[in-house]
Amino acid sequence: MEPRGRSGYNRLAMALDSDTLEQLLDTIRRLVRDRLVPLEAEVSANDAVPADVIAEMRELGFFGLSIPEEYGGIGLSMTEEVLAVLELGWTSPAFRSVFGTNVGIGSQGIVIDGTDEQKQSWLPRLASGEIIASFALTEPEAGSDAGSLRTTAIRDGDHYVLNGSKRYITNAPHAGIFTVMARTDPETPGARGVSAFIVERDSPGLSVGTPDKKMGQQGAHTADVIFEDCRVPAENLIGGVEGQGFKTAMKVLDRGRIHMGAIATGMAERLIDESVRYASERQQFGKPIGEFQLIQAMLADSRTEAYAGRTMVLDAARRFDGGENIAIEAACCKLYCTEMVGRVADRAVQIFGGAGYMAEYPIERFYRDVRLLRIYEGTSQIQQIVIARNMLRDAANG
Ligand code: COS
Numbered sequence: 041m042e043p044r045g046r047s048g049y050n051r052l053a054m055a056l057d058s059d060t061l062e063q064l065l066d067t068i069r070r071l072v073r074d075r076l077v078p079l080e081a082e083v084s085a086n087d088a089v090p091a092d093v094i095a096e097m098r099e100l101g102f103f104g105l106s107i108p109e110e111y112g113g114i115g116l117s118m119t120e121e122v123l124a125v126l127e128l129g130w131t132s133p134a135f136r137s138v139f140g141t142n143v144g145i146g147s148q149g150i151v152i153d154g155t156d157e158q159k160q161s162w163l164p165r166l167a168s169g170e171i172i173a174s175f176a177l178t179e180p181e182a183g184s185d186a187g188s189l190r191t192t193a194i195r196d197g198d199h200y201v202l203n204g205s206k207r208y209i210t211n212a213p214h215a216g217i218f219t220v221m222a223r224t225d226p227e228t229p230g231a232r233g234v235s236a237f238i239v240e241r242d243s244p245g246l247s248v249g250t251p252d253k254k255m256g257q258q259g260a261h262t263a264d265v266i267f268e269d270c271r272v273p274a275e276n277l278i279g280g281v282e283g284q285g286f287k288t289a290m291k292v293l294d295r296g297r298i299h300m301g302a303i304a305t306g307m308a309e310r311l312i313d314e315s316v317r318y319a320s321e322r323q324q325f326g327k328p329i330g331e332f333q334l335i336q337a338m339l340a341d342s343r344t345e346a347y348a349g350r351t352m353v354l355d356a357a358r359r360f361d362g363g364e365n366i367a368i369e370a371a372c373c374k375l376y377c378t379e380m381v382g383r384v385a386d387r388a389v390q391i392f393g394g395a396g397y398m399a400e401y402p403i404e405r406f407y408r409d410v411r412l413l414r415i416y417e418g419t420s421q422i423q424q425i426v427i428a429r430n431m432l433r434d435a436a437n438g
Contacts, residue, residue, distance in 0.1 A: 054120055055109075055117045055120060056114075056116070056120060061120060061123070064114070064120075064124065065123055065124065065127055067100060068100075068127040069127050069130075071096070071100070072128060072130050072131045072135075073130065073131075075093070075096075076093070076131040076132070076135050077130070079093065080131060080132045080402060080405070081402075083132060083134050083135070083258065084132065084134070085258075086259075087258045087261075089135060089138050089259050093135070093138075094169075097135075097138060097139055097169070098139075098168070098169035101114050101167075102139045102143075102169070103142040103143070103166065103167060103168065103169035104142070104143075104166070104167025104168065105121060105143045106121055106143045106144070106148070106151070107142075107143075107151065107163050107166060107167040108151065111159055111160070111163035111164050111167055112163065112167040112168060113163070113166075113167035114167075117357075117361045118295070118298060118357040118360040119354065119361050121143070121299065121302075122298060122299070122302040122353050122354055122357040123354075125299055125302035125303055125306060126302050126350065126353075128303070128306060129303045129304070129305060129307045129308075129309065129310065130309065131310070132257075132259065132405070132406075132409065133260060133307070133412075134257055134258065134260040136303065137210065137211065137257070137259070137260035137261075138260075139169065140210075140211075141172060141173055141174055142166045142173050143299075144175075144292075144295070144296045144299050145210075145219070145292050145293070145417070146166070146173025146174050146175050146211065146219060147162075147163065147173050148291075148292045149175070149219040149236055149278055149288045149292050150162055150163060150219070150238065150278065151163065152288065152291050152292065152295075153236070153278050153279040153284065153288045154278055155278075157275070158238060158275075158276070158278065162217060170216075171215075171216030171217060172211050172214045172215045172216055173211075173215060173216070173218070174209050174210060174212050174215035174217075174219070174265075175210070175218075175292065176206040176209050176212075176218045176219065176220045176265050177189070177206070177221045177289050178207050178208055178209070179191060179204065179205060179206055179207055180205060180207050183207075184419060184421070186221075186286070187230045187231035187286055188229075188230070189204075189221060189222070189223065189234060190204055191203065191204025191221070191222040191223065192204060192222060192223050192224075192226055193220075193222035193272070194224070194226075195274070196271075198273065198274050199271045199272060199273055200222075200224070200237065200271075200272045200274060200276075200277065201269055201271055202220065202222055202239065202246075202271075202272055203268060203269060203270070205266045205267065206220070206264060206265040206267075207264050208252065208262045208264075208416075209263060209264065210261075210262050211261065211262075212248050212261070212263040212264070213248055213261045213263050214261065215241055215248075216241050217238055217239065217240055218238075218239045218241070218246075218265060219278070219292075220237045220238075220239045220265075220267075221234050221235070221236050221285045221286065221288075221289050222234070222235060222236075222237060222267075222285070224277075224283065224285075225283065231286035232283055232286070233283065234283070234286040234289075235281075235282045235283060235285040236277075236278040236284070236285035236289065237272050237276050237277055237278060238272075238278060239267075239270065239272050239276065243270050243271065244270065244271060245267060245269045245270030246266070246267055246270045247265075247266045248264070248265055248266075249263045249264035249265070249266065250263065251263050255408050255411060255412070256405065256407075256410075256411060256412060257408075257409050257412055293417060294366065294367055294370045295360070295370070296417050297371055297373055297374035297423070298357055298360060298366070298369075298370050298374075300374050300377070300378065300413060301349065301353040301356070301373030301374050301376070301377035301378070302353045302357075302373075302377070304349065304378045304380065304410070304413050305346055305349035305350050305353055305377050305380075307385075307406065307409070307413075308342065308346040308349060308377075308380060308384040308385075310406070311384050311385055311388040311403070311406055312342050312343055312346055312384060312388075314388060314402065314403060315338075315342065315387070315391045316330070316339060318391060318392055319391055329391070335391060338391055339387075341383075341387065342383070342384045342388075345380045346380065348380070349373075349376060349380050349381075352372065352373050352376060352377065353377065355369070356370055356373050367426060367430050368426070368427050371418075371423040371424075371426040371427045371430075372423070374418060374420075374423050375423035375424060377413075378410075378420065379414060381410045381413060382410055382411070382414060385406055385407045386407070388403050388406070388407070389403055389404070389407055
């Protein structure tokens, strides 16, 4: 029998021994509940995570959670990452966003498809949090249709010259490097002409726009990134091969979709906790509202759905760690868990009633924060397309 930790999950495909994993999860849980939750309102009001919190997260190794140990990270398996992210979901997503791109979309292009030199030169600095990595795929005219991106990267001697602009790029205002998808072959339309590059923040010709004003997730920052004859050394072409950039981006997003499902589930669990507490305390008609079956139905539906989400992300992560192709399962996680947390947040507002609509309570903020999850890293509709296309392809291939 494999030992079972507090997480209650069979320890398969784990990189850490069980004590170390439990210790890490406990550390995250304590930091989140004792230190970060009390700071949520301040982070939202100031639109910034305090510098000492960022320093603490750096110290704890959060920036390197998913980066292999040989490059200075903690090297969590996907299953372990999911368990960590479920804990992190308990608080405002702004905190996770500080290091989220280093763990996920900003670093994984290099981890998955980078050359040894690229890994050695960038991953240790990403793992330590010395620099932030951003993922630059989306453009003003290319969102869901990522393969139609227009930014060009034209070879000129031992450099590529980039022109174009990227939109809504998470952590762009803080980034030291960008993983940029750009068209190296303007004659080839669609995904095949796209390559991926590591572009340094201080490259001549690169500028970052003013941070976007958003509906929620204050404290997490996005901005445009503009390339005007931006010269990038040819050795920064990820994997050293042109035309592979779209596939690199898709592989990064596959993995990111499990991570995103876990964040959504963690947030749902927090909202349920808040809802149960409020339903136990709030009195109407002479008793706590939790004694009314219509409130109980909402609590039960939320709990059932969050449980389904938790089970799903852990299953997809286990399959990923086992080397299975998880394109369908990852999209299922993103689709189900992010839609699910939308329903859970909506029920939480309903249970809180007028208080759920007021900025004084955290529910209103979470309601706005979770709305983004159904959009970024691939909308729900894109997940449906990915799932159905793969189903039909599998059926055609027997
Ligand atoms: N892993 C590896 N390769 C993949 C892949 C995956 N998950 N998905 C697609 N590919 C490959 C395909 O096999 C194909 O390769 P070949 O040309 O060798 O056959 C190539 O990539 C193009 O794939 P496809 O034809 O499916 O591309 P489409 O242009 O039709 O786009 C969708 C597919 C819509 C799924 C894609 O554009 C997408 O995911 N869009 C959403 C982007 C997104 O999430 N944006 C959020 C912002 S980034 S934070």
